[in-house]
Amino acid sequence: MKNNIKALRAVHHLTQDELAEQLNVSRQTIISLEKERYNPSITLAFKLSRVFHCQIEDIFIYEED
Template sequence: MQKNKQSKKLTNRLPEWRARTKLTQQQLAEKTGVSRQTIISIEKMKYTPSLALAFEIAQALSCSIDDVFQYNEENE
């Protein structure tokens, strides 16, 4: 009997938190020193931000990293 392999996946609630703070993607990009395209890629989970950028995003949204980003186990 084989055990299910578990991997971890980073997910985010960035669009939800941006809406709460009424920031556009461009405004968040300017506050964090990245391009709007980077924010779009993070929101679509096509790009995983560095820890430093995750802190910058959380700070710009006045919340904790855990509020925006989750590192969850998923079964394969």
């Protein structure tokens, strides 16, 4: 799923390590999310929305096939 994680992380001046620590996940998870190789659980999506102070829809771009 396409997402804006890398851009939002930059706006909030967070490194991948810092974001991973805030979300209690590995840096590899952040890398996989940013490269769109991994779709997060709904719980992780909500955590991301809290960190970035926005709606889940502002982070993830849903496209029907």
